[in-house]
Amino acid sequence: MKAIITVIGRDQVGIIAGVCSLLSARNINILDISQTVLQEYLTMVMLVDMTLCEQPFGDVADSLTRAGEERGLSIRIQREDIFNAINRI
Amino acid sequence: MLNQNEILQTLAMIDQQHLDVRTITMGISLLSCAHSDVHTACDRIYDKITRYAEKLVPTGEAIEREFGIPIVNKRISVTPIALVAAASETDSYVPFAQALDRAAHTCGVNFIGGFSALVQKGMTDADRILIDSIPEALATTDVVCSSVNVGSTKAGIDMDAVALMGRTIKDLAARTADKGGFGCAKLVVFCNAVEDNPFMAGAFHGVGEPERVINVGVSGPGVVHHALQAVRGKSFDVLAETVKKTAFRITRVGQLVAQEASRRLNTPFGIVDLSLAPTPAVGDSVARILEEMGLEVCGTHGTTAALALLNDAVKKGGVMASSSVGGLSGAFIPVSEDEGMIAAARAGALTLDKLEAMTCVCSVGLDMIAVPGDTTAETLSAIIADEAAIGMINSKTTAVRIIPAPGCQVGDTVEFGGLLGSAPVQPVHPYSSAAFIARGGRIPAPMHSLRN
Numbered sequence A: 001m002k003a004i005i006t007v008i009g010r011d012q013v014g015i016i017a018g019v020c021s022l023l024s025a026r027n028i029n030i031l032d033i034s035q036t037v038l039q040e041y042l043t044m045v046m047l048v049d050m051t052l053c054e055q056p057f058g059d060v061a062d063s064l065t066r067a068g069e070e071r072g073l074s075i076r077i078q079r080e081d082i083f084n085a086i087n088r089i
Numbered sequence B: 001m002l003n004q005n006e007i008l009q010t011l012a013m014i015d016q017q018h019l020d021v022r023t024i025t026m027g028i029s030l031l032s033c034a035h036s037d038v039h040t041a042c043d044r045i046y047d048k049i050t051r052y053a054e055k056l057v058p059t060g061e062a063i064e065r066e067f068g069i070p071i072v073n074k075r076i077s078v079t080p081i082a083l084v085a086a087a088s089e090t091d092s093y094v095p096f097a098q099a100l101d102r103a104a105h106t107c108g109v110n111f112i113g114g115f116s117a118l119v120q121k122g123m124t125d126a127d128r129i130l131i132d133s134i135p136e137a138l139a140t141t142d143v144v145c146s147s148v149n150v151g152s153t154k155a156g157i158d159m160d161a162v163a164l165m166g167r168t169i170k171d172l173a174a175r176t177a178d179k180g181g182f183g184c185a186k187l188v189v190f191c192n193a194v195e196d197n198p199f200m201a202g203a204f205h206g207v208g209e210p211e212r213v214i215n216v217g218v219s220g221p222g223v224v225h226h227a228l229q230a231v232r233g234k235s236f237d238v239l240a241e242t243v244k245k246t247a248f249r250i251t252r253v254g255q256l257v258a259q260e261a262s263r264r265l266n267t268p269f270g271i272v273d274l275s276l277a278p279t280p281a282v283g284d285s286v287a288r289i290l291e292e293m294g295l296e297v298c299g300t301h302g303t304t305a306a307l308a309l310l311n312d313a314v315k316k317g318g319v320m321a322s323s324s325v326g327g328l329s330g331a332f333i334p335v336s337e338d339e340g341m342i343a344a345a346r347a348g349a350l351t352l353d354k355l356e357a358m359t360c361v362c363s364v365g366l367d368m369i370a371v372p373g374d375t376t377a378e379t380l381s382a383i384i385a386d387e388a389a390i391g392m393i394n395s396k397t398t399a400v401r402i403i404p405a406p407g408c409q410v411g412d413t414v415e416f417g418g419l420l421g422s423a424p425v426q427p428v429h430p431y432s433s434a435a436f437i438a439r440g441g442r443i444p445a446p447m448h449s450l451r452n
Helices: A015-025 A057-071 A080-087 B004-015 B038-052 B056-067 B081-085 B094-107 B125-139 B159-175 B182-186 B221-229 B236-264 B286-292 B303-319 B339-346 B352-358 B377-394 B434-438
Strands: A002-010 A029-038 A041-049 A074-079 B021-028 B071-078 B111-118 B144-152 B156-158 B187-191 B212-218 B269-274 B366-372 B398-405 B413-415 B422-424
Touching: A002 A015, A002 A057, A002 A080, A002 B004, A015 A029, A015 A041, A015 A057, A041 B004, A057 A074, A057 B056, A074 A080, A074 B056, A080 B004, A080 B236, B021 B038, B021 B056, B021 B236, B038 B071, B038 B081, B038 B094, B056 B071, B056 B236, B071 B094, B081 B094, B081 B111, B081 B125, B094 B111, B094 B125, B094 B144, B111 B125, B125 B144, B125 B159, B125 B182, B144 B159, B144 B182, B144 B377, B156 B159, B156 B377, B159 B182, B159 B187, B159 B377, B159 B398, B159 B434, B182 B187, B182 B398, B187 B377, B212 B236, B221 B236, B221 B286, B236 B269, B236 B303, B269 B303, B286 B303, B286 B339, B303 B352, B339 B422, B352 B366, B352 B377, B366 B377, B366 B422, B377 B398, B377 B434
Parallel strands: B021 B071, B071 B111, B111 B144, B144 B187, B212 B269, B366 B398
Antiparallel strands: A002 A041, A002 A074, A029 A041, B021 B212, B144 B156, B187 B398, B413 B422
């Protein structure tokens, strides 16, 4: 299953490193990353593959939310299907 | 590959524009539960519902989590109870409502619909018992919803049932007077009721439906409103296209959720109902869409035309996004549940007469309207008859969900709370319709019912 992770908040050192290590610890493979920083405000979008991840989806989502809250960021994960449904025929 | 902009726009639709799936409704046939003994029948009903819908709420919550889209309500609709209870030897169907209530609480759903009777061409003994049981049933249960179909294009209008429903609504309001007549918010009187409607209070599981089914109702007035802000001042052609495209996107979400829920619950997918269902939250209003089209206040001249365009464009956009469209599908105009409608009614711009005109072109009817507590049963019946006539002649669903708020006068506001919102008490005509309603009998079906 593929999912989209979005990170939104004030830019700071180590955001990508933090998210990536959290993902690699759960066997989640990163397929694509794009990010923009506008006046210190960061928006990062990641496409990930969760096929090999054994943790339930909800638990991964909780870990990401908590990790985000520690840094004052909004981090969320959603299945890619919802974005495809809205944006692609 | 999705680009960042598309992803962020989708998040904005969910976070700021209130895009949500309004309801996942599991329809369950209770025909197999009929029994001559009331208690046996009620036990069977409780067991069947709790068995089939056991995982409905946790499944809905899991889907909500994974897709990151709110699924506001999880609900159950059942076979019209008048059909199931007909076999039981009793003169009150209140125990059936209580069994439904218990089952709904066990499953954790927030409404269960189907305490219903279909009487468009006349009432059976069971239909009569059911209607007589409605006031006590709805006053003594929490989440049971009731509906009665009093007319259809094919059968005409059963005016005896219309007269009875006026008295039933009055009785129900009196029994729930301490809560502003709240019981009436759980009772819908239909013409041309549909069998696969997932929305409350009018949902029931029709006899032509399978053993069990998943129907999904989508929403998203805020998303449409936002899209129309970008085409301010443009022609109606542009307006209609914009609504269509937006409705397509909204419905795709509903289809995705419906398929996922159907798969996980091992229950056939029925339909997606493409309705714009407002909530009392700011930014989730159908009235504000109509105002965005260029009307100063919803209810002024031009409102019916605006609503007609909206209703039609929603259907056209949505129909291609789903493999199976059904239910009511269109724009809802429940006054108490729509922040813009409440404001318009309070300002005196949106009257009962204008709402009636709007029901000719929208998906349902006079919905969640509070009228003075001293409104007579005959006047309520006459309002129902007017709506049923609109539905019958135009081959569309119409409904009346009206609350004669006990002790309230025009200018007062009745608070229902939650998604049901608050309703300003609106005036009705002071002149009597009593002699008209007292006639009884049936208004014949129109000429165009003879289509064979």
